[in-house]
Amino acid sequence: MKIETQCLHEGYQPGNGGARALPIYQSTTFKFDSTAHVGDLFDLTAAGHFYTRLSNPTVAAVEDKIAALEGGVGALCTSSGQAATMLAILNIAGAGDHLVATSTIYGGSLNLLAVTFKKLGIEVTFVDGDAPAEEIEKAFRPNTRAVFGETIANPALTVLDFEKFSALAHAHNVPLIVDNTFATPVLCRPFEHGADIVVHSTTKYMEGHAVQMGGVIVDGGKFDWTSGNFPGLTEPDDSYHGLVYTEACGSAAYITKARVQLMRDMGACQTPMGAFLLDLGLQTLPLRIRQHSANALAVAEFLTGSDKIEFVTYPGLAADKHHARAEKYLENGAASGVISFSLKGGRAAAEKVIDAFRLISLEVHVADIHSCALHPASSTHRQLSDEQLAAAGITPGLIRLSCGLENAEDIIADVKQALEQV
Numbered sequence: 001m002k003i004e005t006q007c008l009h010e011g012y013q014p015g016n017g018g019a020r021a022l023p024i025y026q027s028t029t030f031k032f033d034s035t036a037h038v039g040d041l042f043d044l045t046a047a048g049h050f051y052t053r054l055s056n057p058t059v060a061a062v063e064d065k066i067a068a069l070e071g072g073v074g075a076l077c078t079s080s081g082q083a084a085t086m087l088a089i090l091n092i093a094g095a096g097d098h099l100v101a102t103s104t105i106y107g108g109s110l111n112l113l114a115v116t117f118k119k120l121g122i123e124v125t126f127v128d129g130d131a132p133a134e135e136i137e138k139a140f141r142p143n144t145r146a147v148f149g150e151t152i153a154n155p156a157l158t159v160l161d162f163e164k165f166s167a168l169a170h171a172h173n174v175p176l177i178v179d180n181t182f183a184t185p186v187l188c189r190p191f192e193h194g195a196d197i198v199v200h201s202t203t204k205y206m207e208g209h210a211v212q213m214g215g216v217i218v219d220g221g222k223f224d225w226t227s228g229n230f231p232g233l234t235e236p237d238d239s240y241h242g243l244v245y246t247e248a249c250g251s252a253a254y255i256t257k258a259r260v261q262l263m264r265d266m267g268a269c270q271t272p273m274g275a276f277l278l279d280l281g282l283q284t285l286p287l288r289i290r291q292h293s294a295n296a297l298a299v300a301e302f303l304t305g306s307d308k309i310e311f312v313t314y315p316g317l318a319a320d321k322h323h324a325r326a327e328k329y330l331e332n333g334a335a336s337g338v339i340s341f342s343l344k345g346g347r348a349a350a351e352k353v354i355d356a357f358r359l360i361s362l363e364v365h366v367a368d369i370h371s372c373a374l375h376p377a378s379s380t381h382r383q384l385s386d387e388q389l390a391a392a393g394i395t396p397g398l399i400r401l402s403c404g405l406e407n408a409e410d411i412i413a414d415v416k417q418a419l420e421q422v
Ligand SMILES: *Cc1c(COP(=O)(O)O)cnc(C)c1O
Pocket: 080, 081, 082, 083, 106, 108, 109, 150, 153, 154, 179, 181, 182, 200, 201, 202, 203, 204, 213, 214, 215
């Protein structure tokens, strides 16, 4: 099936007389006939749902759909994108371990890695994604356990050099974990470019309508965990009578451990209703993400022609520094609905433009159906000095604009009238 068809038909196929829409199993628990059967479920020798923190039929249908969209062997839905990133890494790293990550990753991921993981004993070296391989190579240590990057970074809008980072990760026997939130599997399937694990904030384009938080981890199923670097996967798990994941679960070892061990213990699960809403969004994802991208390209081209603009960053623009990478890794070079641009008038001009928007709303959000904008210097990155802002690629006059599904001419008209105010 092509991806448009997969978005509608993967994960759930009703039988004769079955409900056409995905049923919502609004139940925390399930009923059994024998203690022997429940024992088998707990030993992982029988498959089935027994408690919604671990699995639920509605959530499972959406997990199967997302695994199919990404071309992976299994997926695990989580309560948010943050939970997906946290569990994806904790599944293979702990105190005394080290990670390599690109410096332009999403601010929430940056805090998680640099501050919270540090407290847990996991160290991170951040690297410039555009640096030559020989330089990035120096960041690796004997205790490095994963490389982390973003397909299209939020909000820097850099495009990941998959070829370089997957080669580096694999040379060190560690997986490449990629946050594919902005591209979605419609524009990029990271497993086809050497990634091993994919995470998403489904809160963004996948759900798409700004109604439901969520995240997902997808296992590509091809990484070899038996190098000795990942004892959690290759040595007995005492909490399952000595089960060894790589022996018992084959290519799905990683995602099975994430569910039966980490989701069991940490509990950041998606709800049946949340999974249903996510599924509604997924059904129209190909139509939406392509139109978001077309609208963003039109707005970015308009902004490029304005004399009030210092620069526009959008990988879909031919002049963008990552345009060639966008063409290589993204479907038709389409680069999602998010663009950023900086006003020549700096902070004051940016604030004035945002306040002057009529159609475009001021929101701490991106990647949903309505156009919205944010001024990072006075909100998400408020605590940073101008020098720190510069290091993060954020100028005081920068506006992050997430183009929705309104007619592009209406979005441009709103941007135009707001720019006239400065
Ligand atoms: C929003 C976002 C996250 C975090 O997801 P939440 O669902 O908000 O927890 C992670 N990565 C990227 C790229 C995001 O845009």
